[in-house]
Amino acid sequence: MHVSASTVSLTVADVDASRDFFCTHLGYEVTMAQDGFASLTREGAAVDIVLLRKGTEVLPTEQRDREAGGLILALTVTGLAAEEARLRAAGAPITMALREEPWGERLFQMTDPNGVVVQLVEWAVPGAGTDGSGSTDGSEGTAVQVITPSADDVTVSPNATMTGLAAPSRGSAELSTWTVLMEAGATGPEHSISREQVWTVTAGALEVTCDGRTEKVQAGQSLILPPTLVRRIHAPERAEAHVSMRSDGVASVPGTEGTRDLPWAR
Numbered sequence: 001m002h003v004s005a006s007t008v009s010l011t012v013a014d015v016d017a018s019r020d021f022f023c024t025h026l027g028y029e030v031t032m033a034q035d036g037f038a039s040l041t042r043e044g045a046a047v048d049i050v051l052l053r054k055g056t057e058v059l060p061t062e063q064r065d066r067e068a069g070g071l072i073l074a075l076t077v078t079g080l081a082a083e084e085a086r087l088r089a090a091g092a093p094i095t096m097a098l099r100e101e102p103w104g105e106r107l108f109q110m111t112d113p114n115g116v117v118v119q120l121v122e123w124a125v126p127g128a129g130t131d132g133s134g135s136t137d138g139s140e141g142t143a144v145q146v147i148t149p150s151a152d153d154v155t156v157s158p159n160a161t162m163t164g165l166a167a168p169s170r171g172s173a174e175l176s177t178w179t180v181l182m183e184a185g186a187t188g189p190e191h192s193i194s195r196e197q198v199w200t201v202t203a204g205a206l207e208v209t210c211d212g213r214t215e216k217v218q219a220g221q222s223l224i225l226p227p228t229l230v231r232r233i234h235a236p237e238r239a240e241a242h243v244s245m246r247s248d249g250v251a252s253v254p255g256t257e258g259t260r261d262l263p264w265a266r
Helices: 015-026 080-089
Strands: 007-012 029-034 037-041 048-053 072-076 094-100 105-111 117-123 154-156 161-164 175-182 197-203 205-210 213-218 222-225 231-234 239-246
Touching: 007 015, 015 029, 015 037, 015 048, 080 094, 080 105, 080 117, 197 205, 197 213, 205 222, 205 239, 213 222
Parallel strands: 007 048, 072 117
Antiparallel strands: 029 037, 037 048, 094 105, 105 117, 154 161, 161 175, 175 239, 197 222, 197 239, 205 213, 205 231
């Protein structure tokens, strides 16, 4: 059997609502539409989608009152952490936050207005099998990876540019590493991180202020920042640094509630 294309047909109460969800958040386009019907497609390997209104006479009698609510439509993607950040910023209905399963699958979920669950998935180790070893036959194996950052891995803030290297979305299991570039005179906001960080300055110098004390870290030196310690980082000259921490670290800003993810570390 040769399969040339794949389409999933979803019976929903509100075709327009699901159509807008898939087009707005997941890049689908309408190829055909009538009252109670829409056919959607997307470039790449994504499955095509047909939306049918519940009760339509096109369906066999025994299927007309069924709905696709609760169905999980899984799409395998790259750059999962960046996709979650983009969708959160766009106000998408994320109903399960980004998580990593013990077998190496990373995923998060959204739920459309008709209850259809869309799960975006990325393997922490490319090619990993269900045993998480990188081998589908259960045999032991070692996955060695080389990380080449792309434009999608770069985050620009008012004070610095972060380029993500190793991270769960790019193959690592426990650690995240990234580079920081700060122009002369730039000063980051006062904040704390829930995990220990190690900063190694590779060019220029940084001044790090904690507990009223300022340490100047020059090229070739490393600074260990304990977890939860409030710090502020200043670049008296143009500086670059390499940072590493456990991948589940989050940031807190004094005087504000909640925590903030570090997109470049996810």
